[in-house]
Amino acid sequence: MSKSSSDYALPVNGKRTPAGVARLDPNSFVPLYHQLKEILKSSIAAGVWKANEMIPSENELAASYDVAVGTVKKALAELTREGFILRRQGKGTFVARPDFGRSFFRFFRFDLDQASDSVVPVSKVLFAGASQPPARVREVLRLSKRERVLQIKRLRAFNDLPLMYEDLYLPEKIFAGLDRIDISRELLYPIYDSRFNTPIIWADEFLEPRLATPEVAGHLCITPGDPVIFLERIAYSFEDKPVEFRASFGRGDRFRYHIELR
Template identity: 35%
Template sequence: MTSFTPNANDTSSTAAGDSVGGGAPAFSPLYQQIKSLILQSLQAGAWKPGEMIPSEMELAARYRVSQGTVRKAIDELAADNLLLRRQGKGTFVATHAERNVQYRFLRLLPDTGDRNEEGPTQRNIISCRTIKGLSDICKLLQVPTGECLIHVRRVLILASTPTILEDLWLPSSSFKGLSAEQMRDYPGATYAMFEVEYGVRMVRAEEKLRAVLPDEAQAQLLHIDQATPLLSVERVAYTYNDVPMELRRGLYRTDTHHYSNTLS
């Protein structure tokens, strides 16, 4: 991991032309540069999801900065849900296997009770195959048109009711060997499986929502009629450094569930 000698006041911005690690000129506060270095280590897999990272004191010594500078960098990474502080234990790489994190991108909640009362989600995998990506799909995944992608279609069954119909597109180069059986039988969250089996961690997502009516095939898979309104959710999920790794288009039933989000 890169180390460097900071300015005399390590909480100030670097001078014009200075850079961390000899790269392009940097003009950001020093804690932002430390944040960037830690992020590089996360991306490189220096610390796996769920593992504890070095202490603030160790990182401060490694980077030759104050412990307060490291703390501020870690605070931002924790706010971004990339790191997780545990009181009295240390700081860990966040993982989708954590119960309080695994549903981070699933905002559909039951109208009564809570998600835990519904029991585990059942996955009915309709298909899982390799395809040549169409232009609109490839554009969102930032790959050339015609690139090999894995396309998965599945129905998620909540409380014994088919509730979500999803189409997923993934770069095949990053998910070699992914199968319908693996998608169906993995005991944890799908994003946790991507972490453990393929070393791909989804760190953020962008969504677009609209109301739609299903076509005949979609209605049959969700056990509804074609006059039932659905919530259409298009999500692009990104790994480190804003690299898109998944496009997901879902149709959500909202007769017994609702989409919930907290804005701050």
């Protein structure tokens, strides 16, 4: 059964507006398409539409907000470019979720044929609990001096071969209780979304070569001074809010970089 515009928490001819979401202002210096884009982003953040759920059609949105279809098209094009929605030819427009499941395999190769994008490396949690964040983590996650983090140290392995040692920091006020969840064979980002209503929308990732410290070498079963690849990731949820700081050390002998340019 299809949904009409009245089924959505959207303003219809200016009569109804979700809490915290502004109406379009034709007198504003901000272009109407940009105003509409921000309103739709806020609606997604508020849970009006869930992942993989279809949003109203271009004509419905145009009627609801009393704007031209061309304005709607431009707003949706921006949301598509930013990764918030997915346009499916002949089917409609859907809320998107980035697939971070392949990120691990983008950088590290395996000598076994059965390794594929669908395989989730086994995680051994070495530590999980509340802690005071280092200064850089506090700055990156925009935490006050009193706020604590949930810290997770884990080792990721494939067929008993340790490939990556990770140190993660999450705001405790958002992810309280995550340390009690078994993540040994689960990806974290679906858990963030389903259990804590905090989907990861995008991430910054930095890569550099380093030499293994005795601690890192011990975890990865290599020799101190061996080459490792250091990955730093800052992951963001809605409204560009940073919610995860992750420092990872991968074995240099299993490293491969791949990027597709079109």
